Amino acid sequence: MTNVNRDANPIAATLAAQGVAYPDVPTLAAPRGHYSHVATGLGLVFVSGQLPLDARGEPRADLPLAEQAALALRNVEAALAAAGCGWKDVIKVTVYLAGVEHWPAFDAAYRRMLGDARPARAVVPVPALHYGVLAEVEAVALHPAAAQAPLSPPPVLR
Template sequence: MPRKILKPEQLKFQPRPTYPYSPGTRGGSILYTAGQVAWGSDGNIVGVGDIEAQTRQTLSNVEAVLKEGGADWTDVLKCNVYLKDMKYFQEMNNIFSEIFPDNPPARTTVQTPLAEECMLVEIDAVAYVGD
């Protein structure tokens, strides 16, 4: 099964790390997004100190990868949410529930250090695109 690398235009401005990764990959009917953070269109983190703004931008970046691979939110099977601090859980959850008001995907949420001090949330997703 051929693998397709997903690099949405919306995410091409991001500073590229020195290690190899793609914003997303699709193999057959399964699509994986890399962990997305709140990079804005100017290449800077949106909403420094504001978990709601960062969650919205992060989900927007996840959505861009999904669209590039032919999927949308209804195709998402699983999300992983990484929070800098669990004190942000309820605010993140409120925004997450706007995207998934009914029939949300399976989800794991953990507290962990993130790549940069100003990052409050990172989210990745797995989707089934269909045949």
């Protein structure tokens, strides 16, 4: 655990005091399983794997990969926004594709959505995804307030 100098940095103190939270994402349908779309803690924002689901939570496996990718990415964007973040705050993205042959179409949709943001990314080909969709995207971001909150150095262990 990182040592936070709460007296010297009120932003860091606020982030440390917040603990874990699960912000509501009003623009996304409620998760169908026992999880949250987004979780935050100590200034980090974790977005659960988002599928190409419409606003009613219906899977759109009928769409071409480029449209599925755009929909999944918009769902990630909605979860980020609910936590006070955007693509510029994302540190790492993990993409699951039902077949590596979809990589070029996914990458083009990703480039359009993220623009100048270039977080670290892994693309993992898998044999199948839930509901027969072709793409799932998860992300980790640093909340903008945390980015402005220098932390104290960790204690020296002897």
